[in-house]
Amino acid sequence: MRNNIVFIGFMGSGKTSVGRLVAQRLGFQFVDTDAVVVERAGMQISEIFARHGEPWFRDHETSALSSLSILNRSVISTGGGIVLRPQNRALLQELGFVVWLTASEDVIFERVSRNKKRPLLQTADPRRTVHELLEQRHDLYQGTAQFTVNSTELSHEAAAEAVIAKARKAFSW
Structure with missing residues (x-):
């Protein structure tokens, strides 16, 4: 296992915010797979979904994840749906210590709800969509992660400290 920490979890769970803190505290590089896709595509995720659809986005998400296999001493934040593909779940586990950051529904x-540009929530009932997606992905997150942090009542700082403490044990740092 590489010395990377990989965050998975639903949108809004705090993967990017907590991931940046973990990277900063450990002196690691921070990489966000969504940012890699946006950079390569030259357009925002909402535009990718509108122009090309979710399958196109998922293909590019897998490509971005595959390209990160060379990384070491990095914190990687992933998109909420990255666990949908079995290939991605295997890649995530190869990349390093996988942390599922979760929170209450x-x-x-x-x-x-603060971000109106989330393409998967452009539905008649976004609340129901969140519920359904969480149910659909729960077992995939659980089966991929080596450690789970529930951020419902934790500050980003407290969540980051919990991840760092567990990663130190996992890597024997």
């Missing part, structure tokens, strides 16, 4: 909905 209410907290997640409150957080994701």
Whole structure:
């Protein structure tokens, strides 16, 4: 296993915010797979979904994840749906220590409601969509992660400290 920490979890769980803190505290590089896809595609995720659809995005997400296999001493934040493909779940585990950052459904909905550009929530009932997606992905997150942090009542700092403490044990740092 490489000395990377990989964050998975639903949109709004805090993967990017907590991931940046972990990277900063450990002196690691921070990489966000969504940012890699956006950079390579030359357009925002909402535009990718509108122009090309979710399958195109998922193909490019897998490509971005594959390209990160050379990394070491990095913190990698992933998109919420990255666990949908079995190939990605295997890649995530090869990349390093996989952390599932989760939160209660209410907290997640409150957080994701702030951003009106989330393509998967452009539905008649975004609250129901969040519920259904969380149910659909729960076992995939659980089966991929080596450690779970529930961020519902934790600050980003407290969540980052929990991840760092567990990673130190996993890597014997």
